[in-house]
Amino acid sequence: MTDKLSKFLRERRAALVRMDLEWAKKMLPDASSDAMREMAMHKARYEAMDISAELRQASREWLEVHGFKRLGGMPWPDESER
Numbered sequence: 001m002t003d004k005l006s007k008f009l010r011e012r013r014a015a016l017v018r019m020d021l022e023w024a025k026k027m028l029p030d031a032s033s034d035a036m037r038e039m040a041m042h043k044a045r046y047e048a049m050d051i052s053a054e055l056r057q058a059s060r061e062w063l064e065v066h067g068f069k070r071l072g073g074m075p076w077p078d079e080s081e082r
Contacts (some may be wrong), residue, residue, distance in 0.1 A: 016045040017055060039063070043071045 001009075024037040031037045040060035040081070042059040045051050047070070060076065070076060 012044075013048070013050055016041060016048060016051060019045075038065050039068055040067070043068070 011023070013025075014020070019041055021034055021036070021041075023038055024031075024041055025034075028037050028040060030039065042062050046056050046063065047058040048056070064076070
């Protein structure tokens, strides 16, 4: 892995943990709103295997409450897979 990629992945992880919308604005400048950036961050955080299970679960709950599906429209795992 290149140094540039490693740096990006570290920054991305930190931004997802903090739900840093300022970082998201830089990464998604053409998003229609901050609400869409927040949704995108929750989807990315849920799918990121290097994020804690607690934060991933919090993002899943946020997405479900707000009526969103997983990244790519994939089904949610069964309760036993949480």
